[in-house]
């Protein structure tokens with residue numbers, strides 16, 4: 001617990017009573033078009049699938065207008081997902097802005113936004129078999145965009161030991177294999193993840209980040225619609241269901257399955273979202 005060293009001002013209570021204001025007026029964004037996405041997913045045909053081995057990662061591509069699912073098989077397992085524009089790795093998933101626009105945890109109807117200067121939906125979540133979970137009594141939810149990804153640097157900082165199968169390293173190796181990059185170059189493209197199936201929150205007493213055993217079970221899946229051509233990488237976290245630890249070989253770990261689908265529905269007027277139309281002037285003309 002933090003102890004305050006500063007005497008509260010006389011109007012402390014009044015200052016604390018300022019009403020919370022939602023930072024972003026996301027209600028003003030085009031609403032999730034449930035009818036469109038339900039029609040798209042109502043006529044799905046499996047195109048390909050792959051299995052991500054435990055404590056490892058695999059990369060895969062998803063063409064714009066296709067769907068993909070990340071599915072639990074064999075046992076409860078958390079997955080760390082990276083997403084890039086398949087044609088430009090500098091445009092990638094923006095975990096922080098996705099959190100600020102939607103919430104600490106994402107579900108059906110939420111979009112996964114890309115980094116500046118692009119800021120457009122890379123993917124839209126179209127189905128979530130864990131949406132029943134909501135917020136539990138600890139304040140935790142599922143599919144986290146508040147954590148980052150387990151990595152060997154933080155592990156070394158805290159334990160002084162090397163571990164090479166953290167999600168950060170798994171994603172790095174997967175991108176190396178997919179794109180023929182060096183480990184050093186690939187690592188620079190790995191970014192904060194969507195923690196698929198991960199159940200997390202902030203402790204009410206200290207506001208520290210906590211995790212608890214994921215409620216995911218075999219058969220559960222999270223489904224996405226690819227808004228642009230995507231390159232993705234998914235790591236089956238060494239933490240398994242993240243109910244105890246991570247960054248070691250102790251927790252039971254299971255594979256994850258990725259399924260890629262095309263839709264039989266005519267997408268009609270649908271087009272990939274354009275990158276932000278902001279001029280990028282940044283005040284240089286002032």
Ligand SMILES: [Zn+2]
Pocket residue numbers: 080149150166167168236237238239246
């Ligand atoms: Zn991990």
